[in-house]
Amino acid sequence: MTNPITIQNADELFDDQVEIDAFQEASNQYLMLGIIAGATLAIEQLVDAAVTPEDVAALPAAVEAIKNMSLECAEHALETTKGSLNKLLQQALEDGWSNDKLADAIVEKYENIKKVRALRIARTETTGAVNKGIVETLKIEGVRYKVWVAIFHNTRDTHKQAHFETHANPVPIGNNFIVGESPAEAPGDSSLPPEERVNCQCTVVSGNFTDIFEKQYAIMFIREHSSIERPFKSRMKKEFEKQLKRVLLRL
Numbered sequence: 001m002t003n004p005i006t007i008q009n010a011d012e013l014f015d016d017q018v019e020i021d022a023f024q025e026a027s028n029q030y031l032m033l034g035i036i037a038g039a040t041l042a043i044e045q046l047v048d049a050a051v052t053p054e055d056v057a058a059l060p061a062a063v064e065a066i067k068n069m070s071l072e073c074a075e076h077a078l079e080t081t082k083g084s085l086n087k088l089l090q091q092a093l094e095d096g097w098s099n100d101k102l103a104d105a106i107v108e109k110y111e112n113i114k115k116v117r118a119l120r121i122a123r124t125e126t127t128g129a130v131n132k133g134i135v136e137t138l139k140i141e142g143v144r145y146k147v148w149v150a151i152f153h154n155t156r157d158t159h160k161q162a163h164f165e166t167h168a169n170p171v172p173i174g175n176n177f178i179v180g181e182s183p184a185e186a187p188g189d190s191s192l193p194p195e196e197r198v199n200c201q202c203t204v205v206s207g208n209f210t211d212i213f214e215k216q217y218a219i220m221f222i223r224e225h226s227s228i229e230r231p232f233k234s235r236m237k238k239e240f241e242k243q244l245k246r247v248l249l250r251l
């Protein structure tokens with residue numbers, strides 16, 4: 001056969017460190033914007049807050065959270081991409097595709113990755129960052145209780161349940177929420193399993209909030225969230241485009 005496939009495994013298509021560094025760097029600034037937006041939202045809930053959003057973003061807990069979130073996000077993105085390219089490669093090897101045919105299929109696969117996964121990453125990570133900013137601000141301002149806010153009616157049942165349970169019994173600020181069977185400091189917490197985390201757009205407020213204010217707050221949260229999610233998604237798309245070029249060079 002002319003032009004045979006030269007690789008056996010998707011691992012051969014990536015320099016892991018290059019990919020992780022690129023995606024980590026790309027997400028850092030949006031996570032930072034998320035923390036600042038969260039701190040701003042939290043400060044608006046409080047009377048006479050002493051901290052500024054910039055103070056919150058400079059807290060060791062916030063800096064550490066951004067580093068961990070961007071690293072986990074980059075590692076997870078690479079794993080997922082390798083998984084889907086390995087499936088493709090398996091089919092290619094079984095069906096005896098040429099290297100050119102494999103390249104075309106990879107280009108097509110990346111169209112889907114750009115469309116679906118860029119949004120998923122931006123949405124999920126923005127939620128995690130904004131809520132981290134909110135919780136850190138509530139903590140530093142001495143707020144004692146927090147509640148989970150499930151904004152959308154079509155959200156997961158476990159998140160609706162967390163909403164109703166914590167509105168009845170607010171959670172001490174330093175404790176974890178329990179969603180499904182998983183502990184979480186806030187919605188979008190990076191320690192949550194994907195089934196409780198991906199595409200979540202829930203938020204968190206002080207336990208002293210009234211339902212009327214909470215509705216306005218939810219609207220503000222969604223507005224801030226979208227203003228970060230949109231450019232974050234575009235940036236992720238660009239990173240996947242650049243990654244595709246690196247991948248094709250290794251075929």
Ligand SMILES: [Zn+2]
Nearest residue numbers: 159200201202
């Ligand atoms: Zn949710």
